[in-house]
Amino acid sequence: MKLVSVDKLEPGFVVSENIYTVDDRLVLTKGTVLDDKDIARIKAYSLYNIFVEDKKKVVEKKEEKPLSELSYAEKLRNSEGFIRFKQHIEENAEKLEEAFRMIANDSMQLDVEKLTEPVYHLFVEAGGTAGIFDMLHNLRDNSDAVYMHSLNVSLISNTLATWLRLPEEDVRLATAGGLLHDIGKMLIPSELINKTTPLTEYEQKVMREHVVKGYELVKGKDIDSHIKSCILMHHELRDGSGYPLHLKNEQIDHISSIVTVANVYDEMTSKRLYRNSICPFTVIEQFENSGLQKYDPNVIMTFLTNIVNTFIANRVMLSTGQTGEIIFINPTYLSKPVVKCGNEYVDLSKKRAISIVAVV
Numbered sequence: 004m005k006l007v008s009v010d011k012l013e014p015g016f017v018v019s020e021n022i023y024t025v026d027d028r029l030v031l032t033k034g035t036v037l038d039d040k041d042i043a044r045i046k047a048y049s050l051y052n053i054f055v056e057d058k059k060k061v062v063e064k065k066e067e068k069p070l071s072e073l074s075y076a077e078k079l080r081n082s083e084g085f086i087r088f089k090q091h092i093e094e095n096a097e098k099l100e101e102a103f104r105m106i107a108n109d110s111m112q113l114d115v116e117k118l119t120e121p122v123y124h125l126f127v128e129a130g131g132t133a134g135i136f137d138m139l140h141n142l143r144d145n146s147d148a149v150y151m152h153s154l155n156v157s158l159i160s161n162t163l164a165t166w167l168r169l170p171e172e173d174v175r176l177a178t179a180g181g182l183l184h185d186i187g188k189m190l191i192p193s194e195l196i197n198k199t200t201p202l203t204e205y206e207q208k209v210m211r212e213h214v215v216k217g218y219e220l221v222k223g224k225d226i227d228s229h230i231k232s233c234i235l236m237h238h239e240l241r242d243g244s245g246y247p248l249h250l251k252n253e254q255i256d257h258i259s260s261i262v263t264v265a266n267v268y269d270e271m272t273s274k275r276l277y278r279n280s281i282c283p284f285t286v287i288e289q290f291e292n293s294g295l296q297k298y299d300p301n302v303i304m305t306f307l308t309n310i311v312n313t314f315i316a317n318r319v320m321l322s323t324g325q326t327g328e329i330i331f332i333n334p335t336y337l338s339k340p341v342v343k344c345g346n347e348y349v350d351l352s353k354k355r356a357i358s359i360v361a362v363v
C-alpha cells in the first residue's frame with residue numbers, strides 16, 4: 004500500500020481504503036480497480052492523495068491466465084459489450100443521482116418518461132431479457148449504491164414483468180416503479196446511506212422511513228398511482244411482516260410485488276458497504292424456502308425459474324472447493340443444478356450437503 008498523489012494516479016491502481024470527500028461522502032470503496040472515469044471523479048472532488056496498491060501486481064495477475072482458460076464470467080467481463088455497458092450504467096447512475104436530488108428539493112419536475120428512457124437503452128445494450136442478468140451479475144461491486152441499485156431494480160423489474168407476460172403498460176410501470184422505488188432515500192441522512200458498518204436498531208428505524216418520505220414526496224405529483232404504490236409498498240410482504248403498513252396478500256399493489264422481488268434479489272446479490280455480495284444460488288435457495296409466504300407466488304416462481312436458467316454455462320465454485328460448469332437445472336430444486344466438474348457430474352439435488360458458494 005502506498006500514498007499516491009491524485010495527479011499520479013493511473014488506470015489499474017487498486018484503492019486500499021474507502022475514499023471520502025471532506026464532508027464525508029463516499030467516493031469509492033476499498034478494492035476498486037481505478038479506471039479513467041474513477042480518476043476523473045477523484046479529481047472532481049478535489050482530493051489530493053489516496054492510498055493504493057501497486058498497479059503492476061494487478062495487471063500481471065490479470066495477464067497470467069490465457070484466454071482459453073477464462074470462465075464464462077471472466078470472458079464476459081473482458082468483452083467490449085460489457086465494458087461499454089458498465090460505463091453507460093455508471094454514467095446513468097450519476098445522472099440519476101443529480102435528477103433525484105433536484106426532484107427531492109423541488110427544482111426539477113418528475114418526468115417519468117424522461118427518467119426511464121436511459122433504462123430502455125441500457126436494456127437493449129445488454130441484449131434484452133437474455134443478456135441483462137449476465138451484465139448485472141458481473142457488476143456487483145459498485146459504490147454508487149442507491150443510484151446503481153435503482154437502475155438495477157428497474158432493469159430487473161422490466162425483465163420480470165416481461166417474463167410474467169404482462170401488458171406493455173404494466174412493463175412500463177414496473178420499469179418506472181423499480182427506478183423510483185428508493186427515491187425517499189434522498190431524504191435520509193447521508194451518514195446512514197454511506198455507513199460502512201451494519202445499522203443499529205435505531206438507524207434501521209430511520210432508514211425505514213424512506214418509504215413514507217418517498218411517498219410524501221410524490222403523492223401530489225402527476226404520476227401513475229402504481230408508481231406511487233411501488234415507492235410506498237416495496238418493503239411490504241404478503242404475510243404481513245413487511246413495512247410500513249404491514250399489508251397482506253392482495254392489499255399489495257401488483258406492480259409493487261414485482262419491484263419487491265427485484266429489490267430483494269439485487270440488494271442481496273450486490274456488495275454493500277458493510278458486507279460482501281451473497282452468492283445468487285444462496286439467495287435463490289432462500290427464496291425457494293420462504294418465498295411463497297412472503298412474495299406473490301406467481302411472481303416469485305416466474306422469477307426463480309427464469310433466473311436460474313441465466314446461469315447455464317456459468318462456472319461455479321462448490322462448497323467442496325471444486326469448480327465446474329452448470330449444465331442442467333433441476334426444475335424441482337432450482338438452487339441445486341447439475342454441475343460438471345472435470346469428468347464428474349455432480350447432481351446437487353442428490354448431494355444436498357454440497358452447495359454453490361460462488362459464481363466465478
Ligand SMILES: [Fe+2]
Binds near residue numbers: 184185213237238
Ligand atoms: Fe427501499
